[in-house]
Amino acid sequence: MTHEALKSSLQQHRLEHLCRFSPEQITTLLQETQLGEDTLALALLPLARQKSQVPVSGFRVGAIAIGGSGHWYLGANMETAGLPLSSALHAEQAAIGHAALFDEHHIEKVIVSASPCGHCRQFMHELNQTSLMLVLPDDHFMLAELLPHAFGPADLGQTYGMLNGPAGALGQQQKPPQTEHNLACLAAQDEANASYAPYSHNRAGVALLLEDGQLCRGRYLENAAFNPSLGPMQLALSQLFLQGYTADKIRRAFIVEAKAEVQQYDAAAQLLSRLSAVTLERLVLDTVRGEE
Numbered sequence: 483m484t485h486e487a488l489k490s491s492l493q494q495h496r497l498e499h500l501c502r503f504s505p506e507q508i509t510t511l512l513q514e515t516q517l518g519e520d521t522l523a524l525a526l527l528p529l530a531r532q533k534s535q536v537p538v539s540g541f542r543v544g545a546i547a548i549g550g551s552g553h554w555y556l557g558a559n560m561e562t563a564g565l566p567l568s569s570a571l572h573a574e575q576a577a578i579g580h581a582a583l584f585d586e587h588h589i590e591k592v593i594v595s596a597s598p599c600g601h602c603r604q605f606m607h608e609l610n611q612t613s614l615m616l617v618l619p620d621d622h623f624m625l626a627e628l629l630p631h632a633f634g635p636a637d638l639g640q641t642y643g644m645l646n647g648p649a650g651a652l653g654q655q656q657k658p659p660q661t662e663h664n665l666a667c668l669a670a671q672d673e674a675n676a677s678y679a680p681y682s683h684n685r686a687g688v689a690l691l692l693e694d695g696q697l698c699r700g701r702y703l704e705n706a707a708f709n710p711s712l713g714p715m716q717l718a719l720s721q722l723f724l725q726g727y728t729a730d731k732i733r734r735a736f737i738v739e740a741k742a743e744v745q746q747y748d749a750a751a752q753l754l755s756r757l758s759a760v761t762l763e764r765l766v767l768d769t770v771r772g773e774e
C-alpha cells in the first residue's frame with residue numbers, strides 16, 4: 483500500500499529517474515508515503531540497483547548515502563568486462579563518492595541492499611567518523627560494530643577523514659577562454675584539488691564531456707589500506723551510469739593529476755578504453771603552494 487504510494491509520488495513529482503534527492507524532495511516523499519526514513523530509503527534502493535553495471539556477476543547492489551546536508555545520494559555497483567575483478571566499484575563506494583562530489587563533509591547513514599563486504603567496511607572507515615549507521619534490509623549496525631580493531635587513517639598518522647581533508651593547490655588559477663574543452667579541464671582540475679590523497683599525494687580528478695554538453699566528474703578518494711581506494715575514472719563512470727547515460731555518450735575525457743610516485747593515468751585510461759573509444763587527455767600538474 484505505502485509502496486504503491488511511493489511509486490505514485492515518484493511519478494507525480496518526476497523523481498523516478500533521479501540519482502540524488504534534495505531534503506525538500508525527501509520531506510515530500512516521507513509525507514506522501516507515511517514511511518519512516520529507513521523504510522523509505524530501503525524502498526528507494528531499487529532505483530539505485532537498476533543503475534548497476536554487472537556484466538560479470540549479474541548481482542545488482544544498490545546503496546544510498548545520506549549526507550549531513552540532508553541530501554540522499556544513490557550508488558550502484560559497476561563491473562567492467564575485460565578487466566580483473568579488482569576493477570569493480572561497490573555500491574557503497576559509489577554512493578559515498580557521489581556524496582563527496584557534492585562536497586558533503588559527513589555521512590549520516592548508508593543504506594544498502596546487501597551486507598557490506600570487508601572492502602566496503604574498510605572504505606567507509608576512511609570517513610574517520612565517530613559514528614556511521616549502516617541500514618540493511620533486515621537490520622542496522624554501527625560501522626564500528628562491523629569493523630572491530632580496525633586499521634585506518636590514524637595508523638598512518640592521518641588525523642582527518644576522506645571528506646574532511648584540506649583542499650589542494652594544483653596548477654595555476656587559469657582564466658582561459660570559456661570553451662567546452664577548457665571548462666572540462668578546469669572541472670577535472672577542481673576535482674583533483676578536492677580529491678583525497680593523503681598517502682600518495684597523487685591528487686587526481688576526471689571530467690567526461692558528454693554529447694549533450696554535460697560533464698560527469700570523478701575525484702580520487704584514497705584509503706589507508708590502499709586497495710579499497712576509489713579511482714577518479716571509476717567515480718566519473720559511476721556518475722555517468724547513475725545519471726542514466728551510456729558510455730557511447732562520452733565525447734571527450736580529461737584527467738588532471740599531481741606529479742607523484744603514484745599515477746592514475748594508466749588505470750584510468752585502461753578502464754575508459756573498455757567502455758569507450760575516446761582517448762583520455764591528460765594534464766600533470768605541480769602543487770603551487772607548498773601544501774604537500
Ligand SMILES: O=c1ccn([C@H]2C[C@H](O)[C@@H](CO)O2)c(=O)[nH]1
Binds near residue numbers: 541559573596597598
Ligand atoms: O558490499 C558489497 C559487496 C559486493 N558488491 C558488488 C561487487 C560486485 O560487483 C558484486 C559481487 O561481489 O557485488 C557491492 O557492491 N557491495
Ligand SMILES: [Zn+2]
Binds near residue numbers: 573574598599600
Ligand atoms: Zn563492498
